Amino acid sequence: MAAWRLITTWAAAPDFNMGLDEALLATPGLPPTVRFYSWKPDTLSLGYFQKLADVPGHERASKLVRRITGGGAIHHVRELTFSISADLSLPLYANGVSESYARVHRAIARALAEFGVEARLRGADALRSDRPGSGMCFHHSTELDLVWDEMKGVGSAQRRKAGRVLHHGSIKLGSSALEGEIATLESRRRGLTPAAFAPALKQAFEAEFEVELEASVPEADERELAKELGPRYLDADFVRSR
Amino acid sequence: MRPDDRKYSPTHEWVKLEGDTALIGITDFAVQELSNGNTSDLVYCDLPEAGRMVKAGETFGEIESVKAVSDLNSPVTGEVVDVNHTIEEHLEILAKDPWNSGWMVKLKVSSKNLDGLMDAAAYEKHVAHSKH
Numbered sequence: 001m002a003a004w005r006l007i008t009t010w011a012a013a014p015d016f017n018m019g020l021d022e023a024l025l026a027t028p029g030l031p032p033t034v035r036f037y038s039w040k041p042d043t044l045s046l047g048y049f050q051k052l053a054d055v056p057g058h059e060r061a062s063k064l065v066r067r068i069t070g071g072g073a074i075h076h077v078r079e080l081t082f083s084i085s086a087d088l089s090l091p092l093y094a095n096g097v098s099e100s101y102a103r104v105h106r107a108i109a110r111a112l113a114e115f116g117v118e119a120r121l122r123g124a125d126a127l128r129s130d131r132p133g134s135g136m137c138f139h140h141s142t143e144l145d146l147v148w149d150e151m152k153g154v155g156s157a158q159r160r161k162a163g164r165v166l167h168h169g170s171i172k173l174g175s176s177a178l179e180g181e182i183a184t185l186e187s188r189r190r191g192l193t194p195a196a197f198a199p200a201l202k203q204a205f206e207a208e209f210e211v212e213l214e215a216s217v218p219e220a221d222e223r224e225l226a227k228e229l230g231p232r233y234l235d236a237d238f239v240r241s242r
Numbered sequence: 243m244r245p246d247d248r249k250y251s252p253t254h255e256w257v258k259l260e261g262d263t264a265l266i267g268i269t270d271f272a273v274q275e276l277s278n279g280n281t282s283d284l285v286y287c288d289l290p291e292a293g294r295m296v297k298a299g300e301t302f303g304e305i306e307s308v309k310a311v312s313d314l315n316s317p318v319t320g321e322v323v324d325v326n327h328t329i330e331e332h333l334e335i336l337a338k339d340p341w342n343s344g345w346m347v348k349l350k351v352s353s354k355n356l357d358g359l360m361d362a363a364a365y366e367k368h369v370a371h372s373k374h
Contacts (some may be wrong), residue, residue, distance in 0.1 A: 048304075049286045069312040070285075094372075098278040106324045142308050158310035163253065193364050 004032040004086075006202065006213035011040035011196060014065050017081070018045075019230025021069060023222050024085035025159060025166040030222075032086035034205060034213055035214040038181065038194045042077035047157065051242045054133035057178050066241070069157035069168045072137035078174030078186070080194040080201065082168040090210055093165055098144060101156060104222075105146045105168060107208035108154055110159070111200040112146075112171075116188045119148045123237070127151055129182045138182040153183030173197065243267065244366065245341050249359035251317040256341070259354055264318050267345045268305070271369050273336050276307040281319060283308040284333040289346055294322045303349055317359055320349030 009016070017037055023032050044061035047070050052058060055073045084104070086092065093100045102121070109119040122145045128149035128165050131139035137155040141147070146154040155170040172179075173194065174186045202213050218226065232238050244250075248258035248265075254272035258265045277283040286306040295318040296302045303314040326345050329335055336344045360368060 042301045049288075050304050068311065070309065096275045096278055097307065143339065144309065156309065160310055160312040162315070240272060 002032075002211045003207075003214050004034055004211045005216040006034050006036070007216055007218055008036045008198065010038050011045050013230075014039055014043040014045075014063050014076075015055055015230035015234050017229070019065065019226035020218060020222065020234035021083045021085065021166055021168070022132055022229045023134070023218075023225035024083070024209075025068075026226070027222070028162065028164070030085065031227070032084065032090060032211070033216075035083045035085075035196070036078065036198050036201065037081050037083075037100045039076040039081065042075065042176070044073055044075050046239065046242075047071040047075050049242060050135060054242050055226045057134075060178055064239050065159065066156065066239050067168065067233075069159045069166060071115065071138050071155065071157035073135050074137045074155050074170050075176045075178040078168065078184075079174070080171045080173065080197050082169045082171070082201070082236055084169075085167075086165060087161050087164050088160065093182060097158060100158070100165070100167070101150040102142045103208065104156065104169065105144070105154065107204045108146055108169070108171060108201070110208060111197070111204035112148070112153075112185070114204075115185055115192070115197070117148050117185065119146045119151075119153065119183075122152070125150075131180075136179060137170070138179050148183045151181065151183035153185075171197070171201070244362045246251045246362040248364035249317065249356045250368070251315065251359055253313075253315045255315055255317050255361065256316040257356065259351070259356070262351060262354070263323065264320060264349045264351045265345045266316060266347050266349065267340055268314065268336065269365070269369075270340050271372070272312075275342055276305065276310060276312060277337065281337040281369065284336065285347075287330050287333055287336075289314075289323050289325050289327060289330060290361075292322050292325055296320065296322065296349065316347075316349070318349060318351050318356070320351040322347050322366075323350045324348035338340060350356065 041062035043063040159166040
């Protein structure tokens with residue numbers, strides 16, 4: 001069975017989180033790498049093409065970054081964030097973006113089921129969490145989104161660059177004032193932490209992708225590149241560039 | 243069969259030489275990959291301004307679908323002399339006619355050498371492999 005790396009960094013700084021993800025995307029030939037992480041302080045990330053002005057209330061987040069992945073804004077608080085960086089040639093990415101979403105979402109649904117959540121793909125239904133005009137990822141849904149309680153509970157976005165893919169995912173343990181009523185894991189398990197959810201997600205990824213996730217840390221050159229790339233994400237010119 | 247009057251890159255761009263200029267766009271496969279057959283899934287395209295120099299393999303723009311942002315890579319080196327900005331407002335053109343009205347940029351090329359790029363037959367095989 002193939003071995004992928006698993007890098008876990010709880011309560012990490014926003015520039016480190018974004019810089020390391022870009023480093024893992026931008027370096028050709030790296031083995032597939034899954035990251036589990038959370039943010040300190042709480043941070044609002046804009047989608048790559050989003051205008052800051054289109055996200056009213058963004059000033060309520062402690063920090064602002066612009067992601068290199070698409071989609072809407074996410075307030076990273078009370079959530080497990082994950083990323084998968086790998087070559088586009090992997091079976092995980094066969095048959096287009098939608099198929100790869102379906103595979104990742106099947107894995108997440110398997111982990112959620114361990115906590116009593118019956119998640120499904122949204123399909124054609126409208127959701128209670130759909131709120132046009134907020135600019136927030138969790139207030140806009142597509143048929144591929146993973147939902148429970150008639151609301152969206154997982155945010156997903158990808159960046160495809162030079163034969164590699166960065167998949168960003170945000171699994172909501174709880175909500176925030178910016179996100180309001182959305183599907184959360186806390187509705188089933190009060191006080192659940194990212195670290196307590198992570199083992200179920202690891203097992204589900206391993207089973208669904210037929211790989212083994214080996215606990216790992218970033219190599220020295222990856223840390224260096226992350227340090228070099230990270231500051232741009234907090235830079236006001238980049239955050240306000242659209 | 244895709245048009246055989248042009249060459250194709252592994253990252254699903256096409257290039258068609260016309261004299262010392264090259265038209266560049268993306269293939270039907272690239273559009274399908276991003277949009278899953280639903281043209282409204284394409285939401286944003288950012289193309290360069292005329293005058294910019296791009297090298298072969300370098301990014302000249304970006305395209306966003308509902309679920310992914312992808313780089314647009316130039317298959318050749320040259321100076322951008324014309325840009326099809328209409329696409330930025332009408333992304334559906336890419337699905338309707340990626341080969342003609344869906345062109346993205348025109349480059350004045352420094353070399354007409356397209357070695358290393360694929361012809362239509364080789365690109366068919368590349369796409370078949372991409373689908374696994």
